Amino acid sequence: MRATLSRDIVLGAIPLILIAAVWQAIVSFGYAPAALLPPPGAVFVRLVHQLGGTDFLAQGGATLLRLFVGFTIAAVLGIGIGLMAAVHRGVDAVVRPLVRVLAPVPKVALYPALLLLLGFDHASKIALVVADALFPILLSTYYGATTIEQKLVWSALAAGTPPHQVLYKVVLPAAMPSILTGCRIALVISCIVVFLAEMISSTDGLGYLLVRAARSFQTVDMFVPLISISLLGLILNALLYGARKVLLRGFPEV
Amino acid sequence: MSAVAGDGTATARIGISIAPFAPLLACLGLLAAWQIGALLLGTDSIPTALDALRAVPDILGDRSGLANILDSIRRMAIGLASAVVVSIPLGLAMGRVPAVASFFNPILMVTYPVPKAALMPVIMLWLGVGDLSKTLVIFLAVTLPIIYHSFEGAKAVEEKMIWSGAAMGMSRLQIMARIVLPAALPEILAGCRTGLVLALITMVTSEMIARKSGAGNILFNALDMGQYDTVFAMIIIIGALGIIFDAAFDRLRRALVAWSDTRQDIPLSFS
Amino acid sequence: MRPLTMPRDSIANGPPAVPVRAAPPMIAIQGVSQTFKTAGRKDHLAISDINLDIADGAFVSILGPSGCGKSTLLYIVGGFVAPTAGIVKVKDKAITGPGPDRGPVFQEFALFPWKTVLGNVIYGLRQQGVPRAEAEERGHKLLAMVGLKGYEAFYPKELSGGMKQRVAIARTLAYNPSVLLMDEPFGALDAHTRTRLQNDLLDIWERDRKTVLFVTHAVDEAVYLSDKVIVMSRSPGRIKKVVDIDLPRPRRRAELLLDVHYQKYVVDIERLIEDAPEDAVHP
Ligand SMILES: Nc1ncnc2c1ncn2[C@@H]1O[C@H](COP(=O)(O)OP(=O)(O)OP(=O)(O)O)[C@@H](O)[C@H]1O
Ligand SMILES: [Mg+2]
DSSP: OHHHHHHHHHHHHHHHHHHHHHHHHHHHTTSSOTTTSOOHHHHHHHHHHHHHSHHHHHHHHHHHHHHHHHHHHHHHHHHHHHHHHHHOHHHHHHHHHHHHHHTTSOGGGGHHHHHHHHOSSHHHHHHHHHHHHHHHHHHHHHHHHHSSOHHHHHHHHHTTOOGGGHIIIIIHHHTHHHHHHHHHHHHHHHHHHHHHHHHHHOSSSHHHHHHHHHHTTOHHHHHHHHHHHHHHHHHHHHHHHHHHHHHTTTSSOO | OTTHHHHHHHHHHHHHHHTTTHHHHHHHHHHHHHHHHHHHHOOTTSOOHHHHHHHHHHHHHSHHHHHHHHHHHHHHHHHHHHHHHHHHHHHHHHHHOHHHHHHHHHHHHHHTTSOGGGGHHHHHHHHOSSHHHHHHHHHHHHHHHHHHHHHHHHHTSOHHHHHHHHHTTOOHHHHIIIIIHHHHHHHHHHHHHHHHHHHHHHHHHHHHHSBTBSHHHHHHHHHHHTOHHHHHHHHHHHHHHHHHHHHHHHHHHHHHTTTSOOOOOSOOOOO | OOOTTOOTTTTTTSSOOOOOOOOOOSEEEEEEEEEEOOSSSOOEEEEEEEEEEEOTTOEEEEEOSTTSSHHHHHHHHHTSSOOSEEEEEETTEEOOSOOTTEEEEETTOOOOTTSOHHHHHHHHHHHTTOOHHHHHHHHHHHHHHTTOTTOTTOOGGGSOHHHHHHHHHHHHHHTOOSEEEEESTTTTSOHHHHHHHHHHHHHHHHHHOOEEEEEOSOHHHHHHHOSEEEEEETTTBEEEEEEEOOOOSSOOHHHHHHOHHHHHHHHHHHHHHHTOOSSOOOO
């Protein structure tokens, strides 16, 4: 068990090290000028340096705030609507066709409309995150809630649970594994779209840093926000994984 | 309410009979809501749904407008097709060979949250603003979900099926092609469906960043120039492309995996 | 006061007691039919015109070929499924849905995976508004009774099938239903565990004499446990015959297996199920 774990780590580290090595080699042997491809060392030094500066942290904070607010709104809406649609025929009849139409629409294309409607500040970017993160959560909630073991509901009803409480006492916890899977997908998407939105309307945030660096051909500064968003995604994913471990303690194969 | 889970299946059954009309009704409802909302708002920058719809034929009738959109679709098709060819074998190999999985997993995890379209400025430096950069970015964006779904699909293939294949004297490659691939097909196609929508998004975004041609180019140029009817007409066109591609793919999927009872008849598409 | 329909003590105590006009039956199933609508195909009549009275404190088993509607009938009595025709009365009141007077035990256990063993057992008590401390105390007693002392903090996934079913039984007994509705509760267990749980169930039943409606495939199980065995026929599901099991209680498995009366019951009922003619006659 321990042996396979360490083997996994070694194997997994190979491509990461390989990429860094090839990257360094290309720079060192002069295949690419530093203006096009900065050495990896320089990028990491800049990243660490930036992490100490208030400007960078403020930009990162703006991104994180939008990510967090957008994701939270999407989660609340997605779980709420998904559960309602799963148990209520009327809601289902309205939600299903709407989701069918809206889910495959590329949400980034809506961003200009959101900009015109909500302005260039936080609201439009948060709205885009919500639009993108909503559907994975809604669909996985709906799927989880419609496929739960019916006898769980029956057992609860027989034990005296009032029918209107079954929704959050049984359906919600029983659908939790599926809901959290949807949340994980939505989190990755949120990272992606918040960055894109910041690139498009470029006022602040990590995406803006990338565009600003690109405009002045500062290649080192272009890599820093890219690595930052990857790190941010990894950290948030780890937090979600922790939440999953706690929430799904009783479920088989977490 | 006494049969909570039963309600879902019951409506699903009813849904079949009105299925062809429900999405249409939903479209009409959305357009009506837009129309009323725009009229209530009454600002210049938000045209009514009717105004935007009226601008759609202008774009599609215009030679360069249509050429731009077809350009976009071509890049998307090439990026998507090459991603499918590369990702499925890789994902299947990861699913059946643990060492391959532990080799690729970390790098995939690190790159997943990076928006591939955000690589555009960097890639443009190397490969220019032409087709190659944009197609490459689409390719990169689409590979990850397809790899992941193929990986999950292959991992879930029942061990006994593979044993019986081996007992029949199949080679490892034959087992992959004749047993693992078909068994994982529903999952793979779910990944392709996600990839399809991702390709569309990356297409729009990459064209927004490298303004040379394409649907995203028209959209964001119109936004910069304040041609709001065109902006919203483009949104309708791109949205319709998404819906049409998705519906067409769903047809294909149903034909390919008619034997599998996938309950998820709504796409889990994103971003 | 025992109703006439249940001559439990007749063999042990000589001639049957003098017929008394007894209290109404615990469960009265009156003219119950269930039709399933299926997309495309024609409607499917699963059970047809079932009439059955079950006395208070009786242990009644339902036997019949697969697909004859045993589960359907049980779900209707539970109030989980509404019949297309007929009514079910419990203590002379028509049921409108599930209620804590009828506790189900399913073959699939249906434990709440997100709750611990103790959490599962006290769920119904908490629903009834029993304070947590008191509910937990009763939960501990129940778990001890089903032989699961020390497993309070475990999650269901950490238990074996037999232990899960013990938890499910404790969960249902906790809110003290007047009727137990058991749908092949031991169907998913191995023979040894099944025997032990049968004995434990009989012990519990001897103690507080709840009315039990027990669906099973195993003829020996039905005869061993029941006062009465309902044999059903298929397409559509009807009651083919009601067999009274006049074997003395308390029953001991080892003695019973050698008992010719017991053996005759098993053989007769097996024959009844085997040659289930399509045009089954009503008893
Ligand atoms: N939800 C449903 N929809 C349609 N038909 C159903 C449904 N539930 C049960 N049936 C049909 O009703 C009949 C009776 O089913 P039921 O599950 O009650 O049988 P059973 O006697 O419990 O069988 P088994 O011994 O295999 O558990 C079957 O023919 C079945 O196909
Ligand atoms: Mg059954």
